[in-house]
Amino acid sequence: MTDQAQLHQQLIDSMTANGSLRTEPWKRAVETIARHEFLRTGFFRRLDGAVPSAWAPVLEGDAGWLEACYEDESLVTQIAGTIMPADIRGQIMRDPTSSSTLPSLVVRMLEDLQVVEPESKVLEIGTGTGYSTAVLCARLGEEYVTSIEYDEEVAARARTALGRRGMYPTLVSGDGLLGYADGAPYDRVIATCGVRTVPAAWIEQTRPGGLILTTIGGWLGSSELARLTVHDNGTATGPLLSGQVSFMLARPHTPPALGLLPDLSEGKEREAIIGTDALNDWTYRFVVQLAAPHAQHLTMERDGRTEHVLIDVESGSWAALYEEDGRWIVRQDGPNALWDAAEEQLGRWHAAGTPALEEFTVSVTPQGQTINW
Structure with a gap:
């Protein structure tokens, strides 16, 4: 068995063992398709420790190229909308725009x-x-x-x-x-x-x-x-x-540029019922998104503290949360009180017993899309 065939079989065995590849018809299909054939133009590898994220090209024939083609990981194949691995030497600090899943x-x-x-x-x-x-x-x-x-x-x-x-x-x-x-x-x-x-x-x-x-x-x-x-x-x-x-x-469907930030020192303050843990958990964030679908999240250092900011560029609404003396404080401004809406949505979700995402149902009609639990 060639190195490539062995790597391919190991990947198939791994996907079968972890339950991703479950039925014989799909297994037979996957066995006939060599992933490296679709990565001959190379890919980008993330450089460890780089802030912001930096990427280095890996081309066919480079050390580790074939092995990476058969690792169970996504491989970035395009950067910044146009840049391919063969286009650069060294590293690049731009956002990925296409990948091999x-x-x-x-x-x-x-x-x-x-x-x-x-x-x-x-x-x-x-x-x-x-x-x-x-x-x-x-x-x-x-x-x-x-x-x-x-x-x-x-x-x-x-x-x-x-x-x-x-x-x-x-x-x-x-x-x-x-x-x-x-x-x-x-x-x-x-x-x-x-x-x-x-x-x-x-x-x-x-x-x-x-x-x-x-x-x-x-x-x-x-x-x-x-x-x-x-x-x-x-x-x-x-x-x-x-x-x-x-x-x-x-x-x-990508978010608009944030542009010039509003004056985050303005707005009304209150003690928050829910803190930024809601922005760190996958399911909590999904629920918050339902309440504030146009909001983006960033963190800022202001007045010697870290503030977590939600900004809705379309409406001009924003909410900033920070911790003080063991309490969470939220400051909001704009036509939509973003954190009020998030807390209300999270409250309903908690009242329902915090159902998992697989208990949510999506409905799409000519009037729009709703997601409920």
């Missing part, structure tokens, strides 16, 4: 998609490197797979990698939030980017009884997979799934 999450989502054979038509939002697209083709056949990628250069590289394997699904460059009406209706829609709200186009392009699997999150950095069933009346409902799954948000 960790394989266990890829196969867990494909299992959660609950495809029904034969002839399940799948729309994939976010082609990325093309690895997950290839696994879909191996299981269903290329004629049943449509994949959309927002970035034309990323899409071109995925098309090349798939072509090397003799796979030619329908590949589209464009805004995945709009779906691809020419191929509709689909039996399944799967998104490998995060969204704040499920786009209406996905529901419109999914047949009644079909499923949409997507990550729903927000600007406070908490998200979860949702599996929605589409109904005859054009609505969709379904549960959140467990796992604290996070993807890069679709670019149209």
Whole structure:
């Protein structure tokens, strides 16, 4: 067995053992797809200890490249919207914009998609490197797979990698939030980017009884997979799934720049009922996001203390929390009292017994999206 084949088998064994890869049809599909074939343009490795985050390129043939391709981790493949690993020497301190998702999450989502054979038509939002697209083709056949990628250069590289394997699904460059009406209706829609709200186009392009699997999150950095069933009346409902799954948000859903900060010394102060522990816990943050969906979080050093600040750029509202003598104090200003809304939402959640995220239900109608427990 070659080194590559051995690494591939070890990854499959690991995904089987941890419960991500659960059924034989998907296992057979994964066995036929070599992940390194979709990472020949290299990836970026995070440099330990760098603040802010810094990334260094790892190219095919470099020490550790092949081994990393078969590690169960996400690998950043693009920085700042255009920069590829071969474009730089040294390191770069910019934000990632495309990646190869960790394989266990890829196969867990494909299992959660609950495809029904034969002839399940799948729309994939976010082609990325093309690895997950290839696994879909191996299981269903290329004629049943449509994949959309927002970035034309990323899409071109995925098309090349798939072509090397003799796979030619329908590949589209464009805004995945709009779906691809020419191929509709689909039996399944799967998104490998995060969204704040499920786009209406996905529901419109999914047949009644079909499923949409997507990550729903927000600007406070908490998200979860949702599996929605589409109904005859054009609505969709379904549960959140467990796992604290996070993807890069679709670019149209990313937060606006904070710009010039408001005067945080103004506003009304009171003792807070709930402190910043609510911003440190994944589930708490998700609940806070429901109350303040346009808020972003930052920390600042002011007057010799650390303040945790929520800012809603759209409304101009903000809330700043700090600890004083063992108590939490909140100062707020703007048309929306952000921390009042957060505490009220958290209070309702506590009154219900703090249900886990998998007990939450998502409902999408033409009037909008709601998430309840």
